[in-house]
Amino acid sequence: xxxxxxxxxxxxxxxxxxxxxxxxxxxxxxxxxxxxxxxxxxxxxxxxxxxxxxxxxxxxxxxxxxxxxxxxxxxxxxxxxxxxxxxxxxxxxxxxxxxxxxxxxxxxxxxxxxxxxxxxxxxxxxxxxxxxxxxxxxxxxxxxxxxxxxxxxxxxxxxxxxxxxxxxxxxxxxxxxxxxxxxxxxxxxxxxxxxxxxxxxxxx
Numbered sequence: 001x002x003x004x005x006x007x008x009x010x011x012x013x014x015x016x017x018x019x020x021x022x023x024x025x026x027x028x029x030x031x032x033x034x035x036x037x038x039x040x041x042x043x044x045x046x047x048x049x050x051x052x053x054x055x056x057x058x059x060x061x062x063x064x065x066x067x068x069x070x071x072x073x074x075x076x077x078x079x080x081x082x083x084x085x086x087x088x089x090x091x092x093x094x095x096x097x098x099x100x101x102x103x104x105x106x107x108x109x110x111x112x113x114x115x116x117x118x119x120x121x122x123x124x125x126x127x128x129x130x131x132x133x134x135x136x137x138x139x140x141x142x143x144x145x146x147x148x149x150x151x152x153x154x155x156x157x158x159x160x161x162x163x164x165x166x167x168x169x170x171x172x173x174x175x176x177x178x179x180x181x182x183x184x185x186x187x188x189x190x191x192x193x194x195x196x197x198x199x200x201x202x203x204x
Contacts, residue, residue, distance in 0.1 A: 005171035009070075012168050014135035015050040015084070018113060021139040022046055022106075028152050032103070042095065042106065049091045053084045072177050074128040081121045088114045105149065105198050109142050112197045116190055123185075130178045130186035136165045137190030144191075145198035 012020075026032050026039055033039070057080055060066045067073050071080050092110055095102050102110075116138060120129050140161035147154040169183040178186075 001174060005174035008167060008171040009132065009175060012132065012136060012164070014131045015054055017135040017139045018109075019043070019046045019050055021142055024143065025146055028154060029146060029150055031150055032106075035101075035103070038101065038103075041100065042102065045091045045094050049087050052087050053080075056083050056087075070175070070177050074124060077124050077128070078121065081117060081124070085114065085117050085121070088117065104201065105146060108197045108201075109194065112194050113138065115197075116193050119189065119193075120186075127185065128178065128182050129189065130169075130172060130183045132168050132172055133165065133178075133183045133186030134190040136161075136168050137187035137192075138194040139190075140165060141191040141194030142198060145195050148199060 022043060026043075057066065057069065057071070060080065060083075061069050066076050066080065071077050088110075092114065094100075095107065095110060116134055120131065120134060123129050140158070143154065143161065144158055146152060147158060165187055169178075169180075169187070172178045172183060173180065
């Protein structure tokens with residue numbers, strides 16, 4: 001069971017979830033498919049935002065800065081969080097440069113990812129919020145919000161997102177990385193923030 005938990009944890013890793021959710025939205029939302037060139041560009045930025053931090057964290061691990069790739073030690077989380085936030089900030093500038101028109105819902109999703117990470121960085125001083133659940137909760141919140149705004153007809157499928165989140169939570173507990181409290185906090189913050197921002201129509 002431990003091996004299965006590791007596979008689930010890596011497949012639905014916080015770095016990959018935004019790209020996975022974007023791919024699902026691209027496939028389900030005809031409104032997004034009307035702008036293929038923009039969507040390819042967004043996908044490229046999200047891919048870089050997944051790969052670049054992953055390489056950086058691996059280098060830190062190999063140099064002994066991190067005790068493990070899971071960053072299970074709360075005291076070691078500040079630098080990895082800042083590295084991910086740095087790449088997300090670069091991604092934000094790439095998505096808002098002159099000549100690039102990004103739908104406000106997608107831009108809201110990107111900004112919320114950054115805001116949630118900043119909040120997690122602050123909360124980490126007191127509790128080790130699960131980044132896996134933060135990302136998966138945010139991903140489900142984004143799908144839920146897009147479904148509400150664009151009438152995608154996903155109502156029957158969205159509850160499965162809670163089941164997927166439960167499986168991810170199980171994997172993290174099985175690996176001994178998080179407690180139920182840390183998992184629940186991460187999911188609630190990610191889900192609530194993403195839905196609130198996207199459904200409000202706010203964008204920077």
